[in-house]
Amino acid sequence: MMKNAAFIFSDEFLRYHFHEEHPFNQKRIQLTKELLEHTQALNSEDIVPPRMATDEELSLFHDVAYVDAVKRASNGKLQEDEGAEYGLGTEDTPIFEGMHEASSLLVGGSLTAVDEVLNGRANHALNLGGGLHHGFKRKASGFCIYNDGAIAIKYIREHYNLRVLYVDTDAHHGDGVQWAFYDDPNVCTFSIHETGRYLFPGTGNVNERGIKKGHGYSFNLPIDAFTQDDSFLETYESALRSITHFFKPDIIVTQNGADAHTFDPLTHLCSSMKIYERIPELAHELAHEYCDGRWIATGGGGYDIWRVVPRAWAQIWNIMKSDTIATGILPRTWLEKWQPKSPIKLPQHWHDTKDAFPNIPRKAEIEEKNKKLLTHLLKYTRVQSQ
């Protein structure tokens, strides 16, 4: 019988680890999984172990020479000057032992998620190990080595020939995936993110629309620094509904980075947990409306691993499995286990208290600017759908 949802997980996900001080920390997956177990939302029958991606699968998107360089780096056999060409050994993507295997497993996790859904074993699947959207064809960047999202979409195109809508709600522009399908009319990419004026990677302008046959199938909503819940959700929901209606996908792949929260140290967006309830709700609703339920979700950014990511990611699963968000107090057992290990006071509730709602100077201006961007973006969905 078909399950509602599959949770792709292995402890081995935690081996994707640059070093102790690096902001990208996969412990957040473990924290999320345990939070769900402590609320009885997740049990062993839900969990599907990830497989390793093969070299052939990696080369659906990456250059063989790049994969080879990662393999050598993985064994400590890559010279420093060689690494620079591939973005390996930088501050953002330092070399670590076993990096090829650790990265291949994250990719394999997203491929396992695809297979669970497209072989009819589950309606939806969640791979929190994935979402590494800055990986390029032959370059590591922005904490990402292999781009599991781009590979999974290529895999869907090759093996199942479905039209894919990719939705990226990470606070950084989903550049790697966008460029991978920039000329492809069968893959529509939509990224909402903080404007690239200040934030990495700098791209993701509303006028990046795709090229050649893919023109009109790339959408970007670069919202202003310090955008809060209402403006985020108003623009996001309106854009996503219009784009989905325009493109009419067969399957939705979402990248659920959780770094647009006020507490996130790397970005300037100021949302609360509210957007992390609404984002999966919308994906779920639209997947059922347009795609017979087919929805793959991945993780992504998220650098407040204690206060933000576990709650945000747990809600994706809550929606996938039972179409309800969790509310009220967090399970005491989870708090008791993790509070002593956390350098910061853990939240007690699923929702945020008022410290997550700071005063924003120029709030009205920011909201007005975001509205203007939305109008700009919607223009394209209307022209195209006529």
Add this chain to the structure above:
Amino acid sequence: MLVEEIMKTEVITLPPTATIAEALQLLQDNKIRHIPIVNDDYHVIGIVSDRDVRDASPSILLDVSDNQELENEIQTIMSSPVITIHPLDFVEEIARVFYDKEIASLPVVSNNKLVGIVTEKDMLYTLIQLTGTHVQSSLIEVKVPDVPGNIPKVTEIFGKRKVNIASVLVYPYKKDPKFKILVFRIQTMNPNPIIQDLREAGYQLMWPNNIPEPKV
């Protein structure tokens, strides 16, 4: 940066005796907007733009059988003399020419012969390169007193953190001429350690790193 580094060297040209119809065809086929007119010695004796050609073409409202005007020689409508530039001119200098003369294309001439062409679009693209927005990067703006020695002090901080700088711009601080704004595009997704170092060194950062709330 020199003009010879950004100019296109394969230039589409016409002789002065070519017809307006030929020019029209060439503009459409090559999706270009300007054609230098050269004589047998490859001297630039004129230039025509898509607008010149359009203005000289019969109105679509008139009887289509009257295409006489398209058979006129191109030299009857070309602009002349032509403003030209040299391969060793600076990109900054020609930006000034584009701005002052309100034109969109400049033939490059060396030893009296046409050797290349630079369009306004080529020049803007070069300026985009100079701003560094074409590489993955984060942006930090630092306000410093307008006195010698500040850039090395600030960039030393980037160097210590082993973060590569994609571009540096310096522009005046409008509200107070005693200060300048340094704009850095740096190749990292995590500028926090650098922002922290800059603050500790007493530098004043600009939006969005300058407000106490909500993210200190």
